Amino acid sequence: MFSGTFPPPRMGGLSATRPIVRPARTVYGGPARTMPRMSRPALAPANHRPLLLLVDDQPEDLRWLTALLHPHYRLAFAESGRVALQKAQGLTPDLALLDVGLPDMDGFALCRLLKGDPATRGMPLLFLSAHNDVGSRIEGLSHGAVDFISKPFHPEEVLARVRVHLRLASPRAEAVAEAVVQSGAEEAGTPDQRLLAAARQYIAEHLGEALTVNQIGRQVGLTGRRLLALFREELGQTVSGYISDERVRTGQRLLADTDMSVQDVAFHAGYSNAGNFATAFRERHGLSPQAYRVALRARERADGAPGVDQGPGGPEGEAS
Structure with missing residues (x-):
């Protein structure tokens, strides 16, 4: 069985030792034109590069993706589910x-x-497909995919989306791990505390979705009413209040650890728009998300140290 790293086995007469570069296409599936020169960041050592799994049964697609992605990532291949x-x-x-x-x-x-x-649920999944109708996109996202890229594929777009989802996966995994660590004592405690730990972990893993009390309850085997009572008894707050706090904390982490726009941070923290995120953030920290980031970056430059999650004081700003 293939070991899971590039190069792939011989496919359709291709050499297994060097990728095939298709110099005559600017987009996959589009008219033949010279592929534009793409900027390439400095490469990390090969064994430290992220590992991508490409799942496709079309050799042409795999050849194109291999030529595009291999300079930046380690690759593994699968032609069936x-x-x-x-x-x-x-x-x-x-x-x-x-x-x-x-x-x-x-x-x-x-x-x-x-x-x-549980072993794979945290892995970001991106669909690359000729099925570009709205129904297919919604179905893919509803099953847990983080993105849906339709043919024709633009090289820079594919690279950019892969980069951003790899970057987002780290804070998301950190949030899940934090929820598990915080609930460690609960998991070893009473049945109610173990149920609470499971609910908190589910919330951390699905924070970007439109969560409801009944939905969370079904995941842990409780009615919505019982889940509400459990949060009040164990945490002293409502389920919606807990979710709101988690979303603000996640947004705060993304503001500190990434260069994403405030609007993108809001989306990935589970807000429908940047305005709602800015309102919630200001209520908790007394300044807007953009002002928080500006103050944090200024303090990092002054201290020469990485940012922390405590809200710094600073001038009021507007959400961008």
């Missing part, structure tokens, strides 16, 4: 790119299986 599951569990990739049409199952079913497995 079954093989993809095995490699995802055995190799623990940092991110997977899935085609919707696979020979043994559709990509949506594979997405559900990966998100249902």
Whole structure:
């Protein structure tokens, strides 16, 4: 079985020792033109590069993606859903790119299986597909994918989306780990405390979604009313209040650790728009998200130290 790192086995007469570069296309599936020169950041040592799992049964797609991604990432390959599951569990990739049409199952079913497995549920999943209708995009995102890129593929767009989701995966994993650590005593405690720990972990993993009390309750085997009572008894706050606090904390972490726009931070923290995020953030910290970031960066420059999660004081600013 393939070891899981580039180069892939011989496919359709291709050499297994060097990637094929397609110099005559600027987008995959588009008219033949010279591929533009793409900026390439300094490469990390090969064994420290993120590992991407490419799941597609079309050799042409795999050749194009290999030529595009191999200079920046380690690559593993799967041509069916079954093989993809095995490699995802055995190799623990940092991110997977899935085609919707696979020979043994559709990509949506594979997405559900990966998100249902504790070993792979935290891995960002991106769909790359010719199915560009709104229904397919919504279905993919509803099953847990973080993005849906339609053909024709623009090289810079694919690279940019992979980069941003790899960057976002780290804060998201940190939030989940923090929830698990904070609830460690609860997991070892009473049945109610273990249920609370499970609910908090589910919230951390799905913070970017429109969560409801009943939805969270179903995931841990409780009615909505019982879940509300559990949060009041154990934490002294409502479920919605806890979710609001978690979203502000996640937004704060993204403001500190990334250069994402305030609007993108708001979206990934679970807010419908930047204005709602700015209002919630200001209520908690007394300054807008943009003012928080400006003050934090100024303090980092002055101290020569990485930022911390305590809200610095500073001039009031507007959300961007």
